[in-house]
Amino acid sequence: MTINLHTHTPRCNHAEGSERDYIEAALAAGIKTLGFSDHSPMPFQTDHTSTFRMKLSEVDDYFATLTALREEFKDQINLLIGVEAEYYPGVFPHLQALLKNYPLDYMIMGQHFLHDEEGYPGCGAKSIDPKWLSLYVDQVIEGLETGAFTYLAHPDLLHYIGCASTYKKHYTRLCERCKELDIPLEINLLGLKEGRHYPNNHFWQIAGEVGNKVIIGVDAHQPYRFAESEVLEKAHALAEKFHLNLTKDIPLRNPIVL
Numbered sequence: 717m718t719i720n721l722h723t724h725t726p727r728c729n730h731a732e733g734s735e736r737d738y739i740e741a742a743l744a745a746g747i748k749t750l751g752f753s754d755h756s757p758m759p760f761q762t763d764h765t766s767t768f769r770m771k772l773s774e775v776d777d778y779f780a781t782l783t784a785l786r787e788e789f790k791d792q793i794n795l796l797i798g799v800e801a802e803y804y805p806g807v808f809p810h811l812q813a814l815l816k817n818y819p820l821d822y823m824i825m826g827q828h829f830l831h832d833e834e835g836y837p838g839c840g841a842k843s844i845d846p847k848w849l850s851l852y853v854d855q856v857i858e859g860l861e862t863g864a865f866t867y868l869a870h871p872d873l874l875h876y877i878g879c880a881s882t883y884k885k886h887y888t889r890l891c892e893r894c895k896e897l898d899i900p901l902e903i904n905l906l907g908l909k910e911g912r913h914y915p916n917n918h919f920w921q922i923a924g925e926v927g928n929k930v931i932i933g934v935d936a937h938q939p940y941r942f943a944e945s946e947v948l949e950k951a952h953a954l955a956e957k958f959h960l961n962l963t964k965d966i967p968l969r970n971p972i973v974l
């Protein structure tokens with residue numbers, strides 16, 4: 717692995733280790749391009765707060781810390797500063813207005829909740845109700861169509877356990893639209909390592925048939941994740957099994973589009 721654009725920091729309240737620890741672990745693993753993409757701050761327009769992302773008050777420090785480290789490590793590694801963000805239609809313009817003030821290299825989409833988060837289920841919650849799957853796919857497509865997102869993290873996060881044909885119908889339209897938009901899909905090493913419901917074989921079968929571009933993301937919440945070479949081998953086996961079009965060439969899209 718020479719590139720990873722999916723790396724967290726402790727600001728999200730569920731990751732461990734300093735930025736320097738992540739950089740050193742990535743260097744030891746042979747990574748040449750390391751992108752930080754912590755859970756994005758989210759300027760909700762209500763009194764809703766979420767605890768799994770950096771606070772608005774931490775954004776200055778996030779960019780300042782990474783900008784300084786980029787300079788310090790410039791001869792050893794190509795450091796990029798990104799965020800992993802949901803597309804929340806009511807918040808997205810405010811997020812754009814916030815982030816345009818910072819040296820942001822890219823955004824990846826990780827759609828952890830539906831609608832604008834508040835009062836809606838998490839996408840990882842098991843459900844047999846197709847309305848959540850349908851809404852997830854609609855919302856992810858709408859977000860990707862903005863052009864702001866460089867790739868789609870754990871595309872198979874929405875945990876629908878109802879009938880197979882409904883699963884296939886909606887995830888096929890997601891894969892087809894991603895192909896049209898040239899948006900790579902991520903095989904998520906964290907989910908693979910921890911035996912989560914993603915990566916889902918049914919999803920990757922579809923992605924193989926549609927012919928999507930596929931990339932691997934560590935989704936590191938601890939520096940030691942970079943050393944887990946056995947999970948990387950499993951990801952390659954998955955890619956081989958479903959004839960996935962693995963790429964390391966990921967053109968960064970301008971994250972500020974509004």
Ligand SMILES: [Zn+2]
Pocket residue numbers: 724728730755937
């Ligand atoms: Zn996380």
Ligand SMILES: [Zn+2]
Pocket residue numbers: 722724800826869935
């Ligand atoms: Zn993540």
